[in-house]
């Protein structure tokens with residue numbers, strides 16, 4: 422249908438938004454000041470220096486399947502000058518963040534060297550100036566010295582700058598995207614680079630234009646598009662009206678699988694979206710639900726844990742205009758466990774609720790309950806992870822994400838508290854990355870290889886998942902969060918074959934369920950189920 426207002430246009434449904442920090446693909450650890458400091462100094466700068474000194478080594482590593490997802494820049498050994506410029510600019514612009522990174526390392530070694538069990542009051546004068554007032558020193562019950570960060574103050578300090586947050590817009594028409602976490606996103610043809618912090622309302626105006634026509638002049642002004650980029654920016658819009666939002670108004674509840682751990686649950690006009698990670702809309706196989714298939718309003722967006730494939734800023738920012746409340750697990754204030762609430766609030770999400778283990782959030786006709794999520798974080802003390810039990814209409818659905826069943830007794834306790842589970846969603850990515858892949862920049866010294874390889878981001882294997890199912894007396898089981906869909910490679914870097922361990926393990930689980938009369942599937946692509 423043609424629109425009447427000549428200035429009103431719709432954003433095309435295949436416009437991709439890449440949020441960037443210092444031109445690196447943004448994820449939550451680049452938002453929280455302390456983790457950002459460590460990632461800039463210990464990941465970005467190191468990778469860029471390595472590329473500048475040996476670009477062909479990077480090109481060869483990227484071409485090697487075995488090294489997928491490793492710390493290598495994917496520019497075929499080219500664009501070295503641009504990476505050099507970015508490195509110089511990062512060192513210049515991020516001076517205070519680099520001081521913070523050094524202060525965190527210094528504080529840690531000072532505590533280990535100087536705090537031997539006496540009162541810590543005398544140690545505050547040893548805290549590096551860059552961190553003074555931002556940490557409380559503590560001992561654990563074994564007399565090991567440590568500290569907790571006052572993150573809320575760090576967000577209101579010179580260490581939290583949105584100046585280097587930008588957005589890259591481009592058109593996407595196929596699933597293949599290069600792995601994004603190891604390569605800074607340099608501007609190129611067909612891209613429009615907007616100097617816009619993530620909290621900017623212009624993002625809401627822009628992405629609501631996928632379904633509601635908006636004034637193009639306002640969008641040019643709001644997004645501060647440069648003269649040079651105007652034509653490309655205009656090509657992102659169309660006079661055709663965009664997709665319509667669909668919502669479920671039938672009997673009972675309906676869930677739809679959008680890929681990975683992204684599930685939309687709807688009932689009685691309430692919509693709950695778990696771990697949003699969505700395909701853009703273009704012709705591709707397998708068929709899938711996309712942004713077009715979301716309702717006009719998301720009552721709850723629920724995050725299970727702080728890994729990039731579950732808390733994906735690219736998707737969250739595009740949904741912000743229709744998101745009422747985000748529910749996140751509460752963190753513990755340590756360096757490795759930054760607050761998801763503070764990160765999301767700094768990105769313009771106004772209503773963010775933190776949930777604890779067994780804490781209930783009342784919702785229309787039921788409740789969402791936080792359930793303990795063990796493992797999958799390389800044995801680090803990370804609390805910002807929850808499975809969720811959704812209790813609606815006499816049904817109990819549990820979304821366990823990447824929970825690794827390290828102790829079945831915990832699930833027996835959960836069953837005792839809440840009863841049998843009707844529907845379980847369980848991840849089985851049981852060959853997770855080693856600790857250093859995600860948390861390496863936060864360590865005070867590199868981990869020995871054998872420890873790094875042993876401590877991984879593993880989900881449950883078959884035996885562990887079977888024990889969850891038995892303990893919770895599940896009636897229906899869906900294996901999900903496998904990172905299998907072809908539109909996820911840019912963030913998961915996974916490519917399975919029939920022999921891949923997670924596939925073999927989940928096949929075994931499906932066999933087990935079949936033999937025991939439990940309905941079970943491994944989700945892939947798209948799926949819709951009515952819960953009556």
Ligand SMILES: [Fe+2]
Pocket residue numbers: 726728731797823878
């Ligand atoms: Fe995970």
